[in-house]
Structure formats: C-alpha cells, structure tokens
Amino acid sequence: MGQDMSGTSLDFSARLRAAGLRPTRQRVALARVLFEAGHRHVTAESLHAEVKATRIPVSLATVYNTLNQFRDAGLLREVVVAPGRSYFDTNTGHHHHFYVEPDGELHDFPSDKVTVAGLPPPPKGTRLNRVDVIVRVKR
Template sequence: MIGFFPPMVKTSSRSRRGENPAKPPLGELAGCPFHDLRMKLTTAGLRPTRQRISLGWLLFSKGFRHLTAENLQDEAQASKVSISLATIYNSLHQFTDAGLLREIAVDGTRTFFDTNTARHHHFLLDGVLIDIPEVAVDLSHLPLPPTGKRIAEIEVVVRLRDAPAP
C-alpha cells in the first residue's frame, strides 16, 4: 500500500441494508482518513493533538516522500496551518521515535524525514532524495565491526552530480 490513506470503500444501497456488504481486505484501513490518522498516532503511542493531526495529514496523505522541517513548515503555511518551526521539529522527532518516520541526515546541516519506514537507500541529487530499491545495493562485503560491536543498521546515501560532457 503506498502512502497512509487507503481508497474509500464504496457501498451500494443494497450493501447498506446488510445484503452483500462490501468489506475492505483484512488488515487494511477503510473509513474516515482523520480517524485512521488518529488511530495511527494512538497505536504508535502518540496522543493525537491538533498539531500532530495537522502535521500527520500533511506528511502521510501524499504517499511516500522525503521532507525537511522547513519543507513541512512551507506546506503547513500554504494549508493555513499555524504551527511554529520548533513544534514541527519536535513533532518530526516524536514521529521518528515512534517509528512513523525515518530520519536521514545527509550532511551536518540537512536532515530529511522519510515517510517510507521500510529499509531502503537513497540517491541525493541537487538537494533531493530519491529512493533506491534495497535490492540495488550489495551489502554482502562489509568490513568487520570493532571487537564487542555489531552493525545495527546501514543506510547508504549516494550523492550524484552531473557527468562531464563527452
């Protein structure tokens, strides 16, 4: 399923009377997107406050994507959602800690938040992250970690630039 919000399930007048009810496939959410978002936050252990609901809607209603806190603030302002940058940062870190987002630090000054929490890697091109499917990166020949340590996670960010003209 791409993104957070599933398509709405339409029912006919017959199914509303109990005949032939249309049911969503097992395990999928179907209903009010705001209710689904509230449940997503509650299940992750976060109280569904007004700010979290507003930010969650902006984050998860558009499918998988990569955002900075500043990108999200711009979207919030364009949507007439009044929220400070500090609250956005706090919420993004809370969503990350709860497992709803992945934090990707691409250099010492820029951090992206990814709505796709599955393991995958990225290309970085002109300040934009692009997903790399996991199968495209061979991680079979890694160096051994120092004694007493283990590799907890590997995240590859491949920085791209234009190739020189031939």
C-alpha cells in the same frame, strides 16, 4: 453534533494513538501532510511551509518536536546526507538513497536488488544497526 470529522483525520488519530502519541490538531495536520500522499522527503522548514498552507497553526518548534517524535515512534526515518540539515523520510522500510548535489534533492531506491557484500565485522563491543548506502550524483 461534533465537528466535521470526515476524511482521514480519524485514521491518523488512530495511527498516532497506536504510536503512543496524543492526536492533537497539529500532529494530525502534520501526519496528514506527511502520510496522505506517497512517500516523501521533508526538512523541518519545508514541512513547516507546507503545513502553513493547511491553515492549521503549527509553530516551527512543534514541527521539530513532532518530527523527532515520529522518528522515535518509527513513523519516520532520519536521513543524514548533507551537513547542517536533516531530512526525514516517510519510507521507513529497507531502501537507500540517491543524493543529487548540489541541489540537495533526495530519491529513494529499493534495496531488494542491492547487495552489499564483504563488509568487515563490527568493531569490538558493537553490533550492527543499519547499513546506509548513499549514491551521490552530480548534474
């Protein structure tokens, strides 16, 4: 008799495996926190704090490793909006961000209604990768 594998662990294991990552205890725990509810924005610290509540031991170093791996695997997107802190977004589709200063709150908005027109061509020897629109708002 194996352990209790009910719930969504198996789904996450499969997803991780599909991404070329071994489904370890800590990766599954992190994936669960990240992906089981709707879209989220986390920092390494905030995710670490959250996963501690699940009683599965995960070190901060592992949180960093995992966030980078998930990002590299396309499971997360890194968002750079403030100096000295990286946000990770579980929404990897096309969208943009509101950034509320000085709180550091981040909100997605879909990009389907947004048009960015009149961009100059990329500098010589480079090709376009992504266009980020950050709408900075104040309280």
